[in-house]
Amino acid sequence: MAKAEVPEPPPIPDLSSPEGKLGDARKYVVFHKADTTYEAALSDVKECAAHSGRLVQRKANTFVPWGRDDAGNAVAYDGGQFGLVGFAIASIIDGPIERSIRQSSMIRCMTPRGYVRYRANKDQWQELFETGENGSELLAAIAAGPVPPTPEAKP
Amino acid sequence: MIGRFITACALALTLPVSALAKDDTSFAQLRKEEAVTVNPEKAYFLFRVPDAANSIFFLRVPSKADLAAYETAKRAEYDRKKRKMPYEEFVFDWEEVPNLFEVRPKRKYVEIGDKLRVQIVEAPAGEYVVYGVGYNGYMYQCNCMGTVGFVAEPGKVTDLGTYLVSNAWDPSPHPELKDESGLGRVARMDFGMFAFGIRPVEGEAFVPAQLAGSEIVPAPYRAIGPWVDRRRIHANRLAAIPGVLEYREGIPFDPVTGDELRLSLHN
Numbered sequence: 001m002a003k004a005e006v007p008e009p010p011p012i013p014d015l016s017s018p019e020g021k022l023g024d025a026r027k028y029v030v031f032h033k034a035d036t037t038y039e040a041a042l043s044d045v046k047e048c049a050a051h052s053g054r055l056v057q058r059k060a061n062t063f064v065p066w067g068r069d070d071a072g073n074a075v076a077y078d079g080g081q082f083g084l085v086g087f088a089i090a091s092i093i094d095g096p097i098e099r100s101i102r103q104s105s106m107i108r109c110m111t112p113r114g115y116v117r118y119r120a121n122k123d124q125w126q127e128l129f130e131t132g133e134n135g136s137e138l139l140a141a142i143a144a145g146p147v148p149p150t151p152e153a154k155p
Numbered sequence: 156m157i158g159r160f161i162t163a164c165a166l167a168l169t170l171p172v173s174a175l176a177k178d179d180t181s182f183a184q185l186r187k188e189e190a191v192t193v194n195p196e197k198a199y200f201l202f203r204v205p206d207a208a209n210s211i212f213f214l215r216v217p218s219k220a221d222l223a224a225y226e227t228a229k230r231a232e233y234d235r236k237k238r239k240m241p242y243e244e245f246v247f248d249w250e251e252v253p254n255l256f257e258v259r260p261k262r263k264y265v266e267i268g269d270k271l272r273v274q275i276v277e278a279p280a281g282e283y284v285v286y287g288v289g290y291n292g293y294m295y296q297c298n299c300m301g302t303v304g305f306v307a308e309p310g311k312v313t314d315l316g317t318y319l320v321s322n323a324w325d326p327s328p329h330p331e332l333k334d335e336s337g338l339g340r341v342a343r344m345d346f347g348m349f350a351f352g353i354r355p356v357e358g359e360a361f362v363p364a365q366l367a368g369s370e371i372v373p374a375p376y377r378a379i380g381p382w383v384d385r386r387r388i389h390a391n392r393l394a395a396i397p398g399v400l401e402y403r404e405g406i407p408f409d410p411v412t413g414d415e416l417r418l419s420l421h422n
Contacts, residue, residue: 155339
């Protein structure tokens with residue numbers, strides 16, 4: 001079967017920032033992994049972004065329409081998941097608390113895959129990933145590009 | 156099947172498990188060292204939880220008939236309410252045939268030693284997924300990035316081992332949670348994240364006297380790949396279990412089949 005073609009990565013903006021303009025190191029971060037490809041990074045970003053939460057909790061003693069496809073993969077669920085959208089669309093809908101929940105899951109998913117977090121300018125981050133239209137692609141391009149110029153985000 | 160009927164400890168003063176049948180969830184935590192009479196049509200879970208305030212959530216894998224009935228009910232409710240949202244986004248909590256069950260920490264069967272709670276659950280026989288942790292009836296954190304499942308056979312007690320839960324931001328006292336804990340403040344933003352793992356039963360694990368003579372089998376755990384469920388606060392993963400569930404560069408891996416278990420993004 002022919003492999004799906006991966007589009008060209010979007011251009012990476014200048015991510016340098018004055019120290020005082022950097023956002024909360026837990027939330028406003030980008031990822032980077034040495035020696036990875038844009039294609040691999042995009043796959044990781046999309047998988048991890050799919051786990052974004054929504055501050056709506058499932059109740060016990062209810063029914064979950066759990067299913068697996070023929071390959072054993074999970075099939076789609078009900079319940080406000082907004083589909084398996086990219087990073088930016090979820091961000092537009094989300095508020096600050098959802099942002100922290102989403103980033104918790106994103107970081108928990110990306111870090112074991114070898115990605116290192118780098119701090120980001122808060123205003124630029126919001127512009128790129130909350131009002132931008134290709135957040136997943138941009139995150140992946142940054143992850144596979146040069147090491148970001150901002151400090152590493154420590155735990 | 157008669158041989159599987161065990162009334163342990165000869166405690167004639169205690170109540171039979173069938174009294175719990177009034178619990179319409181059909182998933183019942185046994186309480187306070189009551190006698191256990193194994194119903195040959197039911198499955199039983201035995202597990203231990205050291206000092207954790209969370210509920211443990213299990214999902215019973217639904218049958219095709221369950222799924223079809225759910226879709227029928229959901230469609231009827233969606234049409235009745237004339238929702239504007241897409242059908243796929245319509246949140247529908249169906250309680251006719253529940254399959255997501257919670258084991259609450261305070262409803263312990265017995266507590267031993269230093270806050271080691273022992274739980275016994277009577278459940279429908281079937282295939283289960285260790286789904287996540289929660290509080291007071293609500294899912295808090297799913298194991299959506301990788302977990303394990305097991306088959307619980309009727310008439311048997313399935314020993315699930317010891318369930319370990321720690322704060323993910325602090326180092327855990329449980330070595331099984333080494334890779335899931337000590338994450339620092341990134342795991343404690345508006346809502347804290349938990350590390351969750353399983354120590355499968357081995358050796359002389361504590362078994363309540365009420366189960367003496369029961370057929371007790373270790374849970375036949377197998378790896379379950381990631382899935383999407385956004386109706387919770389956090390998504391995390393179950394800690395690796397040697398020989399059952401591994402992670403290779405963060406991707407769940409089934410060491411039995413040799414398969415990498417990735418999230419399907421085509422849905």
